[in-house]
Amino acid sequence: xxxxxxxxxxxxxxxxxxxxxxxxxxxxxxxxxxxxxxxxxxxxxxxxxxxxxxxxxxxxxxxxxxxxxxxxxxxxxxxxxxxxxxxxxxxxxxxxxxxxxxxxxxxxxxxxxxxxxxxxxxxxxxxxxxxxxxxxxxxxxxxxxxxxxxxxxxxxxxxxxxxxxxxxxxxxxxxxxxxxxxxxxxxxxxxxxxxxxxxxxxxxx
Numbered sequence: 001x002x003x004x005x006x007x008x009x010x011x012x013x014x015x016x017x018x019x020x021x022x023x024x025x026x027x028x029x030x031x032x033x034x035x036x037x038x039x040x041x042x043x044x045x046x047x048x049x050x051x052x053x054x055x056x057x058x059x060x061x062x063x064x065x066x067x068x069x070x071x072x073x074x075x076x077x078x079x080x081x082x083x084x085x086x087x088x089x090x091x092x093x094x095x096x097x098x099x100x101x102x103x104x105x106x107x108x109x110x111x112x113x114x115x116x117x118x119x120x121x122x123x124x125x126x127x128x129x130x131x132x133x134x135x136x137x138x139x140x141x142x143x144x145x146x147x148x149x150x151x152x153x154x155x156x157x158x159x160x161x162x163x164x165x166x167x168x169x170x171x172x173x174x175x176x177x178x179x180x181x182x183x184x185x186x187x188x189x190x191x192x193x194x195x196x197x198x199x200x201x202x203x204x205x
Contacts, residue, residue, distance in 0.1 A: 006046070006047075009046040009047070009124050009125070010046060012120070012124045013041070013042075013046060013121070013124055016041060016117050016120055016121065017039070017041045019117070020039040020041055020097050020098075020117065021039060023039065023097075023098075025113075026098060026110075026113060026114070027109075027110065027113075028096075028098035028099070028100060028110065029098070031098075031099070031101055032062065032098050032099065035062070036063075037062035037063060037098070037099055038062060038063070038064070038065035039065065039097045039098050040057040040061045040062065040065055040066065040067050040093075040094060040097055040098070040099075041065075041093065041097060041117075042067060042091055042092060042093030042094075042121060043066055043067055043088070043091070043092055043093075044087070044088050044089070044090050044091035044092050045088060045089055045090065045091055045125075046091070046124060046125055047125070048089060048090050048091040048125055048127055049089075049090075049127060049128045049129060049203050050090045050091075050127055050128065050129040050130075050131055050199065050202075050203050051090065051091045051092075051093070051121075051122065051125055051127035051129070051130050051131070052068075052076075052090055052091070052092045052093070052131045052132075052133055053093060053094065053095060053118065053130060053131070053132050053133065053137040053140075053141060054067065054068065054092070054093070054094040054095075054133040054134060054137055054178065055094055055095060055096065055105070055106055055133070055134045055136040055137055055178065056094050056095070056096035056097075056098070056099060056100050056105075056106045056110075056136075057094055057096075057097070057098070057099045058070050058072070058099060058103050059099060059103065060073075061073075061099065062098070062099035067092045067093055067094060068092055068179070071180070071183060072178065072179035072180040072183070073179070075179035075180075075182055075183060075189070075192070076092070076133075076179045078193075079179070079192060079193060079196045080196075082193050082196055082197075083196050083197060083199070083200040084200075085200065085203070091121075091125050091127065093118065093121060094118075094137070095111055095114055095115055095118050095136065095137055095140055096110050096111060096114045097114050097117060098114075105136065106136055111136065111140060115140060115144075118140075119144070122166070123167070123168075126166070126168045126169075127171065128171055128172065128202075128203070128205075129171065129172045129173075129174060129199065129202045129203060130171060130172075130173050130174070131173075131174045131175075131176050131199055132173065132174070132175050132176060133176055133177070133178045133179065134154070134177070134178030134180075134181070135153075135154045135178075138151070138154055138157075138175040139151060141173055142162070142173060142175075145162075145164035145165070145166070145171075145173060146164065147162050147164060147173065150162060154175060154177060157175050158175050158176055158177055158191060158192075158195060159174070159175070159176070159191065159194065159195040159198055160174075160175065161173070161174055161198070161202065162174075162175075172202055174195070174198070174199055174202065176192060176195050176196075176199075177191060177192045177195075179192065
């Protein structure tokens with residue numbers, strides 16, 4: 001790993017973090033600061049072959065500044081263990097970097113406001129695979145890479161592989177169920193584990 005490139009990516013990601021800390025134009029900024037929350041930038045390798053993109057942080061994530069560290073994070077950890085992959089070898093983040101009140105779904109204007117930060121993270125890391133977690137991130141990533149016409153309900157296209165062109169080369173998109181959706185639904189949980197097995201083959205390509 002080139003030390004100069006390593007430092008370059010670290011500085012670029014740090015710039016994103018610093019901007020998010022002071023992101024006062026966000027409608028979620030006041031709610032964050034009032035509750036003593038942190039923005040959740042992301043976690044993992046800046047050279048990851050796979051990047052996981054969720055929707056927005058929950059309360060546990062906002063309290064710690066770490067993505068997927070609550071109940072859904074435990075499911076995600078089990079998925080990583082299932083394929084024998086250290087979680088920190090991947091990069092895990094969300095589209096929206098601040099917690100929406102009451103753990104509600106992110107709104108369209110919030111996705112539009114925060115998505116440029118995600119776009120920059122993709123440019124920095126240059127993943128070979130982007131695994132979307134849940135329908136909001138699936139919708140955004142598929143449309144970003146001009147595959148919006150392939151969108152269906154996540155129950156229909158989870159586990160399917162979509163090849164797309166990124167500025168740095170060909171990559172694959174793999175829609176996955178959000179881990180939170182699997183906590184009370186055994187069938188989707190089994191689907192998620194099977195889809196992770198497919199993900200392992202993509203990473204090793």
